Amino acid sequence: MQWTHEIDTWIVVIGVLCSLSCALLGNFLVLQRMSMMGDAISHAVLPGLAVAFLITGSRSSVAMLTGAVIAGLLTTLFTQWVQGFGKVDRGAAMGVVFTSLFAIGLVLIVQAADSIDLDPNCVLYGAIELAPLDDTLFFGSRVPRAVPLLALVLLVNAAVVALFYKELKISSFDPALATALGINANAMHYLLMVLVAVTAVASFEMIGSILVIAMLIVPAAAAHLLTDRLGAMIAVSLVFGAASAALGHLAAITVPPLLFTGVQDTTTSGMMVVVAGVLFGTTVLLAPRHGAISKAWHRWAFSLRMLKEDALGLLYRFEELPSPPGPVSIVTMLCHAKRTGPLLARLAVIRLLAEGKLQRQRNGYTLTAAGRDQAAGLIRAHRLWESYLVDRIALPADHVHRTAEGLEHITTESLAQALYERTGHPATDPHGKAIPNPDHKQN
Amino acid sequence: MKNAPAAEQPNPTPAGATPVQPATGHEHPPDSPLSIHDMTVAYQRKPVLWDVDLDIPEGKLIGIVGPNGAGKSTLIKACLDLIPKASGLVSVYGKPYRRQRKLVGYVPQRESVDWDFPVSALDVVTMGRYGKIGWCMPVTRAHKQAAMTALDRVGIADLASRQISQLSGGQQQRVFLARALAQDARLYFMDEPFAAVDAATEKAIVAILQQLKTSGKTALVVHHDLHTVPEYFDWVIFLNMRVVAFGPTREVFTQENLHKTYGGKLTLLDQAAQALVIAERGGS
Numbered sequence: 001m002q003w004t005h006e007i008d009t010w011i012v013v014i015g016v017l018c019s020l021s022c023a024l025l026g027n028f029l030v031l032q033r034m035s036m037m038g039d040a041i042s043h044a045v046l047p048g049l050a051v052a053f054l055i056t057g058s059r060s061s062v063a064m065l066t067g068a069v070i071a072g073l074l075t076t077l078f079t080q081w082v083q084g085f086g087k088v089d090r091g092a093a094m095g096v097v098f099t100s101l102f103a104i105g106l107v108l109i110v111q112a113a114d115s116i117d118l119d120p121n122c123v124l125y126g127a128i129e130l131a132p133l134d135d136t137l138f139f140g141s142r143v144p145r146a147v148p149l150l151a152l153v154l155l156v157n158a159a160v161v162a163l164f165y166k167e168l169k170i171s172s173f174d175p176a177l178a179t180a181l182g183i184n185a186n187a188m189h190y191l192l193m194v195l196v197a198v199t200a201v202a203s204f205e206m207i208g209s210i211l212v213i214a215m216l217i218v219p220a221a222a223a224h225l226l227t228d229r230l231g232a233m234i235a236v237s238l239v240f241g242a243a244s245a246a247l248g249h250l251a252a253i254t255v256p257p258l259l260f261t262g263v264q265d266t267t268t269s270g271m272m273v274v275v276a277g278v279l280f281g282t283t284v285l286l287a288p289r290h291g292a293i294s295k296a297w298h299r300w301a302f303s304l305r306m307l308k309e310d311a312l313g314l315l316y317r318f319e320e321l322p323s324p325p326g327p328v329s330i331v332t333m334l335c336h337a338k339r340t341g342p343l344l345a346r347l348a349v350i351r352l353l354a355e356g357k358l359q360r361q362r363n364g365y366t367l368t369a370a371g372r373d374q375a376a377g378l379i380r381a382h383r384l385w386e387s388y389l390v391d392r393i394a395l396p397a398d399h400v401h402r403t404a405e406g407l408e409h410i411t412t413e414s415l416a417q418a419l420y421e422r423t424g425h426p427a428t429d430p431h432g433k434a435i436p437n438p439d440h441k442q443n
Numbered sequence: 444m445k446n447a448p449a450a451e452q453p454n455p456t457p458a459g460a461t462p463v464q465p466a467t468g469h470e471h472p473p474d475s476p477l478s479i480h481d482m483t484v485a486y487q488r489k490p491v492l493w494d495v496d497l498d499i500p501e502g503k504l505i506g507i508v509g510p511n512g513a514g515k516s517t518l519i520k521a522c523l524d525l526i527p528k529a530s531g532l533v534s535v536y537g538k539p540y541r542r543q544r545k546l547v548g549y550v551p552q553r554e555s556v557d558w559d560f561p562v563s564a565l566d567v568v569t570m571g572r573y574g575k576i577g578w579c580m581p582v583t584r585a586h587k588q589a590a591m592t593a594l595d596r597v598g599i600a601d602l603a604s605r606q607i608s609q610l611s612g613g614q615q616q617r618v619f620l621a622r623a624l625a626q627d628a629r630l631y632f633m634d635e636p637f638a639a640v641d642a643a644t645e646k647a648i649v650a651i652l653q654q655l656k657t658s659g660k661t662a663l664v665v666h667h668d669l670h671t672v673p674e675y676f677d678w679v680i681f682l683n684m685r686v687v688a689f690g691p692t693r694e695v696f697t698q699e700n701l702h703k704t705y706g707g708k709l710t711l712l713d714q715a716a717q718a719l720v721i722a723e724r725g726g727s
Contacts, residue, residue: 031560087487163579170570174556177622180523180549181574224561228606233561 008249010132010144015245015272017150018203019215023241024157025196026220027234031172032189036091037079038216040098041193042200042209044075046105049201054108061149065198072197075101076190126208126269146206153202157195161234164188169230207269215241218276225287240279248272303340306409307348309378310338312357313408315367316375320433327364376436381411383429383436384419390430391423397430473537476501476630476661477522482531484514484521490529491517493685499630499678502659504652506666506676506692510705513683515665516552519632523549535630545574548628550619550636558608564618565603568593571625593621596654598647613644620651631655631662638667649675672696 003009029038048071049064056063075097082093136145161168167188170178175185196216203212223237252271285292311330314337318328334345349365352358357371367375385404389395395403411419420426428434471478477499484492492514499505507515520526522533524540535543548571568590569582576586594600597617602610607618616636623631636648652675655662663680666672672679673692681687681695681704688700 031557033557166570166573166576166582167578169562169566170573173560173562173567174551174570176520176523176525176551176555177549177570178573179525180544180547181570181626182544183573183578224559228561229563230561230566 003253007129007132008253010147011128011268012246012249014128014131014144014146014150014206015249015268016242017147017154018206018212019219019241019245019272020238021150021154021157021199022203022212022215023219023237024154024161024234025192025199026216026218027223027230027237028168028172028192029196029216030220030224031230035217035221036094037076037193038196038200039213040079040094041072041075041196042204042212042216044098044101044105045071045197045201045204046209047071047101047108048074048105048197050105050108061202064201068197068201069194071101072193072200073190075197076193122205122208124208124210125267126204126206126211128206128268131206146202150202150206153199157199160191160195164191168192207272211269211273214273214276215244218273218280219244222276222280222283225283225289225291228289240276244272244276244279248275251275304344304348304351307334307338307340307344308352309374309409310334311345311348311352312367312371312375313378313382315358315365316372316379319367319372327361327366329364330358377413377416378408380436381416381419382408383433384416384423384426385411386429386431387423387426387435388419400430471498471534474501475499475534476536477663478532478534478537479522480532480534482521482533483529484517484526485529491684492521495531495686497680497686497689499661499663501661502656503661503677504656504675505661505663505678505680506672507663507680507682508666508669508672508704509682509687513704515682516634518682519549519634519663519665523547523632546629548623548626548631550623550631550633552634553612553616553619553638558610558615560607562607563604564599564607564610564614564621565590565594567607567618568621568625571622574626589627590621590625593624594618596624597621597651611641613640616640616644617647620648624651629660631660633662633664635665635667637664637671669701 026035026038029035045068048067048069050067052063052067053059078097078101079090079093082088082096083090086093086096088096131146132144134145135142136148138148167178167183170181170183171185171188178185178188199216200209200212203215207215219237219240220233222240223233223235226236227233248271249268251274252268253265255271256266283291286294288294311334314333315328315330318325331342331345331349334340334348335342338345349358352371353360353365355370357368357374358365359368359371382404385407386397386400389400389403390397426435471480475498477497479495479497482492482495483490491512495518507518509515517526521528521531522540533540535546540547565587569587571593572582572586572589576582591600591603594603597620599610599614599617599621602614607615610618616638620633620636623633637645640648652662652664656677664676666675673696676692678690679692679696680689681700683704683706687704688695
């Protein structure tokens with residue numbers, strides 16, 4: 001790989017500026033369930049640009065941004081109209097409006113293609129690699145023309161979000177209450193759309209209009225999975241956005257030569273989004289609360305706990321028999337009774353031994369005093385539930401065991417006490433078995 | 444566009460032809476917490492509320508009852524300018540609603556928001572203060588304190604830092620109630636605060652309503668459970684696209700009005716409730 005300071009560093013700077021601007025606004029789009037509106041706006045600004053160019057004959061930033069703002073507002077307005085008058089849902093309305101506007105923009109650009117250097121390809125995919133070549137004098141030093149503009153856009157976005165933080169927050173969460181409090185949620189919506197339009201225009205020369213959408217949505221969506229405060233979500237989305245840009249460019253110049261001989265590098269903007277996608281995928285798997293791995297872990301931990309409790313319950317029932325069989329090979333019993341694998345059953349028994357609830361004997365296991373205590377609580381919950389289901393819900397006595405088997409694992413002591421009161425302090429369950437009583441369990 | 448022409452109205456009334464200006468003969472008291480003058484609301488030209496004309500008395504708890512689709516939520520939303528009115532005026536303490544927003548608290552339906560939103564219970568309650576804080580001003584510690592006090596009043600101060608999806612349905616409803624309390628209003632609109640809450644939450648909400656009443660505040664509450672209407676509310680609005688009856692509960696909560704409001708829609712369960720209520724009233 002070859003890192004050229006003048007080129008590659010500037011590419012990373014430009015990429016980071018784009019992705020920070022996009023990710024910042026993306027949070028509010030994601031939270032308002034309006035991710036597609038980012039899509040719509042970033043496409044629909046195209047005719048705004050084309051018209052701005054045709055009128056002014058220049059590609060000056062001011063003309064372009066003005067065109068973009070107008071186009072962005074019109075998209076929002078048209079979408080609401082189509083939705084209201086056409087009686088179609090929001091998604092369809094956006095689909096109609098932004099594709100039509102985008103197509104108009106494309107036609108205009110192709111028409112004018114001979115006279116302007118607004119290249120449809122560049123609009124779609126961006127040309128971040130070329131950006132450092134188009135430089136300008138800025139406070140005495142030569143910097144890429146895109147850098148001051150993108151920095152300004154980022155500054156404006158950051159300022160607006162900081163200033164209207166609480167208004168954006170409440171309009172995103174509860175627009176009805178916002179309106180009732182005198183905070184015009186609709187105005188905040190338009191403000192957000194204007195910012196998205198400006199950001200899209202400033203960014204899409206660099207990373208293209210399609211990838212702008214990815215940078216708007218992907219970092220914020222990943223951050224939403226990881227955080228449960230808005231401030232934290234915004235911070236994480238910014239880190240993800242910046243990381244996607246920096247790692248994306250790095251990957252673009254390092255990965256292709258590893259895979260194919262004779263290939264120098266690949267498109268940076270494409271790689272940025274690939275990295276963002278990988279970050280998102282990793283988040284989906286690893287997120288602490290919503291992640292697939294953590295969910296699987298919680299499920300597994302819960303089934304292990306149930307199995308441990310089932311083991312205690314089984315041993316308790318053996319002890320109750322008129323002639324207790326003595327030590328029991330509980331692992332085999334568990335595998336048989338609970339249809340579980342021997343590995344999990346063995347693990348449950350190992351855990352119980354470590355917790356001092358089981359005792360290993362010569363030919364099996366018995367309960368310790370602590371184990372018997374916990375088992376009595378479980379059996380109590382089980383039998384109280386059976387009494388309750390039979391007495392109060394009038395289920396037949398031979399149909400309640402399975403239900404009680406599930407409920408015993410999630411019954412707290414206070415709930416068991418409430419069941420005890422409600423069923424009239426029974427001494428035995430519907431099958432005539434004694435219900436362990438907490439007052440006597442020490443005996 | 445939105446005003447339904449009088450000729451198209453399926454059920455023309457004397458006031459139907461004259462939008463905006465109150466057309467009824469009776470005088471509205473100048474300082475009622477809420478006066479609704481001849482309000483009609485239409486969705487896509489189809490009227491959903493007709494000629495609502497009410498003066499709400501101060502310091503009362505007012506239940507709004509009626510079958511599904513009767514326009515109960517619509518009544519609240521139209522009063523709060525959340526949906527456009529085809530005609531009519533709403534005044535709060537004698538002035539147009541728009542100038543009195545700070546006096547009005549609102550508890551929307553629980554399903555109206557995304558509970559996965561990354562905010563804590565305290566954040567949501569603090570939103571009730573945003574109207575007082577003002578545009579672009581930061582949330583001060585005093586406002587956080589006020590929000591905390593409101594959470595404490597509904598009994599879930601210990602859950603202040605929970606993300607809101609980690610709360611039970613009843614706790615979420617209490618958060619919404621606390622947010623309305625944090626608004627520190629004089630007139631409250633509550634859209635089904637009792638919907639699908641546990642018994643403890645229902646008790647807590649009733650206690651809060653009583654506290655509001657004793658401090659001279661007024662609350663309009665959309666309510667579904669006819670059983671509890673006489674117990675919870677001083678006044679009742681029977682609504683079924685128009686106001687069927689309105690007055691003190693002991694005067695208007697009658698079988699006749701229930702029938703007129705619910706008609707054939709009164710389910711078996713509601714009929715049982717009605718029978719119970721009638722029996723109770725007969726006994727007292």
